Amino acid sequence: MNDEDQYELFLELFNDSNTTDLSYVGSKTVKICSKESVNYFGARFIPVFYYVIFILSYFGNGLVLFIIYQYEKLNTVTNVFLLNLVLSNILFATSLPFWATYHQSEWIFGSFLCKMVSSAYFIGFYSSILFLTLMTFDRYLAVVHAVAAAKSRKKAYAIVGSVAVWCISVVASIKELVLQNVSKNPFSGLMCEESGFPDSTMERWRLVSYYQQFLLFFLLPLFMVMYCYISITVRILSIRMKEKCRAIKLIFVIILTFFACWTPYNIVILLQAIQISSTKEDDDLCSESDGLDYALYVTRNIAFLYCCISPVFYTFVGKKFQRHFRRLVAKKIPCLKRHISLSSQSTKTTSHRTPHSAYDYHPAPRPHTYSHTHTK
Template sequence: MSNDEDWYQRYLDMQNEYDYENTTDASYVQSKPVQLCSKESLNNFGATIIPVFYYVNFLLSYLGNGLVLFIIYKYEELKSVTNIFLLNLVLSNILFASSLPFWATYHMSEWIFGLALCKIVSSAYFIGFYSSILFLTLMTFDRYLAVVHAVAAAKSRKRAYAIIASMVVWCISIIASIKELVLKNVSENQFSGLMCDESGYPDSTMARWRLVTYYQQFLLFFLLPLFMVMYCYISITIRILSTRMKEKCRAIKLIFVIIFTFFACWTPYNIVILLRAIQISNPGEGVSMCSEEESLDYALYMTRNIAYLYCCISPVFYTFVGKKFQSHFRRLMAKNIPCLKRHVSLNSQSTRTTSQKTPHSTYEY
C-alpha cells in the first residue's frame, strides 16, 4: 500500500470513529427517553363499564325527557317563557343522549360508522352537552327574574325574549363544538382498530386544542353557570324568606336540593378536566407520568358519567318538583291506569285547594 493510500485509509478510519462517537452520543440521538404508557387495563375498563353507563344514561334520558315532552305536548302550550325554555332543554338532552349508543358501541369494539358519522355524532354530543348546561342556567336566571324582579320581568318576559335567548344558547353551543367537525377523523390503530378521534394535525396543534377545550369547559360551561345558579337561588331564597308564603320551607328545601345536586354532579368532573389541562401544560416523566395519567383517565370516566346523568334527568327534576306538572302526571297516570283514578283525583283536588290558598304561585316549585 502506498503512502497516499495509507494516509487515505487512516483518514477514513478516523472519520468512521468520529461519526460513530457522535451518533452513539445520547444527546445526539435524542434529548430524553420516550416513555410509552400502557393503556390495556384502562381500555378493558372502558370496554366493560363505560357502555353500561352510556346505555343507562340513554334509556333514562329518553324515558324522562320523552315523558316531559309528552306532557308539554298534551297539557301545555308553548306560549309561556318557562315552557319554551323547558322544551329546548328537553331537545338538547335528547340530542346529547342520541349520541351515547354510538359511543357505547365504540368503547366495546371500534368505530364502525364511518367518517361522516364520526364528525356528526361528535358534534351532536358536544352541542347537546353544552346547550343542556346553558339552558339549565337560563331557566334558573328566568326563575330569578320571575321571583325577585316580578314587576319588571312581567313586561320583559315575553315569547320573543324566550325565542331569542334560546337561539343565542344554540349558537354558542354550535360555535363551541365546531372544532369537532374540523378535527375529528377516523384513523386506524394497530391495537385498537378504527378510531374516531382528533387526528390529521401535528401533536402540538392537537395539544393546544385540547387545552382550549378543557379550559372552555371549565370556565364557560362550569364556573360561569355555577356562579349564576348560586347567585340566583340565594336571591330567590332571600326573597321567599321575606314573604308570608305558607310553603316557604318546602320551597327553600327544594332550592337547597337543586344547588347541592348541581354542585355535586358537576364539580368532580370539572376538577378532573382542570387537572387534565394542567397535566397537558406541564407533562411529567417516566413511571409517575403514566401513573398520574392513568388515575386521571379513570377519574374522568367516572365523574363524566355522573355529570352526564344529571344532564339526562334534569328536565324531570326541574319539572316534577312543580305542582302543575305533578298534576299533569297524575292525570296522565289516571287516564292510563284505571285503578289509580280515584286516588289520583283526590290528590289533584287537594293540590288545587292548596294552590288556591297560596297567593304567590310563582314560588311554587
C-alpha cells in the first residue's frame, strides 16, 4: 500500500467517524512516520536470515547434543552447562520460523502462539546469554582457582546454577507473556505486538526492556567475560605451558568475536531507548527512527547468528570433542576412517604430552534480543 492509498484510507476512516468530543481536538500537527521502505527491507531481508539461522542452529546444536548423548555423561559441570546452553539455543531458534513468516506477511498463528512464541524467543535468548557467561565463569574457576574450585565444582553446583539461569530468564520474559497480543492494523494486517495499555505505559515498558537488555544482558556479562578471560590469560602466562601461544590466541579470538557481534546491536538498543526519551522535531525523529530500524535489522541478526553457532565454536575448541567428532565421522563415513583414525591418534598423543593445557576442555563466553517490538 503506497502513501496515496494510505491517505485515502485515512480520509475514509476520518469521514466515517461520528466523534464530537472536543477533547480529541489538538492544536499541534502530528506527523506520522512512514515505515514503508523499512518494512519492505525487513520483509525481504529478515525471513531469509531467520531461516538460515534456524537451519544452522538446529544442525550445529543438534550435532553437539548428539555427541553429548553418544560419548559424554552428564556427570561434569561443563557438560551440564553445555547441555543447557544447547537447549536454550534450540528453544530460541524454534521461534524464528514464526517470526520469518510474520515479517513476510502478517501474524497468522493466533493470540496464544503470539504470547508463547514471544516468550520462548526471549527465554531462549536470555538463557543463552547467561549460560555462556556462566560457562566462562566456570572456566575461570577451573583455571585460576583450580585447587579451591575442585571441591565446589560438583554436579549439584551445575544444577543449581542452571535452575537459577532459567528462572532469571523466565522472569525477564514475563512482560512478553502479559503484553504481547494480536491486533488488527489497517495498513499491516494482523500484528503480534505489545498492546493493551495506554501509549505512555507501553513507552515506559519499552524503556525498561531496552535498559534491561543493555545493562543486565550485555554490560554485566561483557565485564564478567573480560575479567575472566584476562585472569585466565594472566594465569596461563605465569605457568610453563607448551600450548601457551595457542591458548592466548584463542582467548583473543573469543573476546574479539564476542565484542564485534554484540556491541553494535546493544548500542542500537541504547540509542533506541534514548530516542524514546527525546523530544525532537518530527522530521528529525522520523529520519533517526528509520536509520535505527535499518541498523537494528542488521546488527540484531549478527548477534543472533553468534548466539546460535556459539556452542559449536566453543565445543570443538576442546580436543576431547574434536576426537568425538572424528569418531562420529569415521563411523558414518567409513571411507574416511583410516585418515581420521591417524589424525585422532596424533591428537591424543599431543594431548598426552601436554596434560595441563588450560584449554584441553572447552571455554565459553557469553553473547541479545531482538528488538522488543517486531518492526514490520
